Amino acid sequence: MANAKRPGEFELIRRYFAPLAAGTPAALGLGDDAAILSPRAGQDLVVTADALVAGIHFLPDDPPDQIARKMLRVNLSDLAAKGATPLGYLMTCAFDGRVDEPWLASFCAGLAADQTAFGIGLLGGDTVATPGPLTLSVTAMGEVPAGRALRRNAAQTGDLVFVSGTLGDSALGLKRLRGKLAALSAEEGIFLIDRYRLPQPRLKLGRALMEAGLAKAALDISDGLLADLGHIGEQSNLAAKIESARLPLSPAAARALQDDPVLIAEIAAGGDDYELLFTAPSSAQAPIAALGQRLDLRLTPIGRMIESAGSHPGAVRLLDEKGREIALERRGWQHF
Numbered sequence: 001m002a003n004a005k006r007p008g009e010f011e012l013i014r015r016y017f018a019p020l021a022a023g024t025p026a027a028l029g030l031g032d033d034a035a036i037l038s039p040r041a042g043q044d045l046v047v048t049a050d051a052l053v054a055g056i057h058f059l060p061d062d063p064p065d066q067i068a069r070k071m072l073r074v075n076l077s078d079l080a081a082k083g084a085t086p087l088g089y090l091m092t093c094a095f096d097g098r099v100d101e102p103w104l105a106s107f108c109a110g111l112a113a114d115q116t117a118f119g120i121g122l123l124g125g126d127t128v129a130t131p132g133p134l135t136l137s138v139t140a141m142g143e144v145p146a147g148r149a150l151r152r153n154a155a156q157t158g159d160l161v162f163v164s165g166t167l168g169d170s171a172l173g174l175k176r177l178r179g180k181l182a183a184l185s186a187e188e189g190i191f192l193i194d195r196y197r198l199p200q201p202r203l204k205l206g207r208a209l210m211e212a213g214l215a216k217a218a219l220d221i222s223d224g225l226l227a228d229l230g231h232i233g234e235q236s237n238l239a240a241k242i243e244s245a246r247l248p249l250s251p252a253a254a255r256a257l258q259d260d261p262v263l264i265a266e267i268a269a270g271g272d273d274y275e276l277l278f279t280a281p282s283s284a285q286a287p288i289a290a291l292g293q294r295l296d297l298r299l300t301p302i303g304r305m306i307e308s309a310g311s312h313p314g315a316v317r318l319l320d321e322k323g324r325e326i327a328l329e330r331r332g333w334q335h336f
């Protein structure tokens with residue numbers, strides 16, 4: 001679809017995307033049919049893809065540079081979950097009619113900033129027009145020493161369940177953007193919205209857990225704590241129990257929850273956290289605490305993996321301070 005507000009397809013690629021591939025020789029200057037990569041000896045290639053759709057994953061009026069960075073970061077979060085080090089990414093853009101030149105300039109500035117921050121380059125992709133909402137997809141690649149990638153399927157009975165950072169900020173940030181949570185201060189609102197728009201992929205943590213062999217199973221929380229812990233349980237043939245009082249909360253989330261206890265649903269099942277969830281034996285508790293100190297990142301034990309007999313693999317029970325189950329309508333995000 002011709003659009004006077006932006007350059008034509010190939011001009012756009014040459015002017016906006018090719019500079020983002022200048023540091024990655026494998027991209028062949030974005031002038032060929034495919035990128036050509038040579039995996040390093042002794043390393044496994046780790047590959048992951050996630051799409052983002054306006055109105056589903058971000059708001060159409062979110063700042064374009066932050067949309068770009070979120071698109072990269074949700075994919076880097078999956079590499080972090082494997083303990084991998086990012087190498088580069090492919091990007092598919094389906095632009096809607098609202099994408100004009102200032103939007104593109106901001107979008108590419110966001111990409112450039114995070115390419116530098118995470119040491120990655122653009123390898124290629126595809127650019128199309130869509131009559132529907134703006135849709136973006138990234139395929140990210142990383143490497144990990146052969147055979148060492150963290151997996152979802154390695155949890156063991158009795159393992160402690162740890163989570164990085166704080167939970168629920170992002171889901172509460174989206175609520176704030178939608179005009180809810182009006183009782184929070186401006187600063188608290190800004191903090192939560194930033195957590196929604198700009199996830200922090202826990203790459204250093206994933207790598208350290210992989211190198212030290214500290215974690216049994218790991219994944220990144222995207223759908224919601226309960227749903228994603230369920231994925232570890234399903235893959236490991238176990239169930240889990242979580243203590244709600246242990247869930248790590250930012251001051252803003254803690255205040256929101258104090259004002260309105262039903263917000264426990266956003267914290268335990270709202271998703272978009274992009275924190276790492278991992279299991280480890282009790283014996284690893286001290287080294288994990290030391291790692292948290294070294295990385296200056298909260299690493300909180302929130303529950304345990306248990307036998308699934310009596311329930312089913314992937315069952316996750318959220319318990320209140322008296323050990324009673326908190327029943328929630330949803331465990332996490334599902335598109336349909």
Ligand SMILES: Nc1ncnc2c1ncn2[C@@H]1O[C@H](COP(=O)(O)OP(=O)(O)OP(=O)(O)O)[C@@H](O)[C@H]1O
Binds near residue numbers: 049050074078223
């Ligand atoms: N269209 C698809 N084709 C092939 N594999 C898919 C497709 N959709 C999902 N998968 C695979 O299903 C598994 C689970 O995908 P899922 O998207 O739930 O994981 P995730 O990316 O970690 O979570 P999230 O998308 O919430 O960030 C992954 O192995 C993923 O590669």
Ligand SMILES: Cc1ncc(C[n+]2csc(CCOP(=O)(O)O)c2C)c(N)n1
Binds near residue numbers: 051057059271272333
């Ligand atoms: C505008 C807006 N509405 C709702 C949400 C919540 N949300 C959408 S997809 C998803 C799971 C991860 O996505 P996927 O599984 O597709 O990778 C979550 C938690 C949002 N981020 N933005």
Ligand SMILES: [Mg+2]
Binds near residue numbers: 049050051
């Ligand atoms: Mg996915």
Ligand SMILES: [Mg+2]
Binds near residue numbers: 077078220221222
């Ligand atoms: Mg994931």
Ligand SMILES: [Mg+2]
Binds near residue numbers: 050075078
């Ligand atoms: Mg993902």
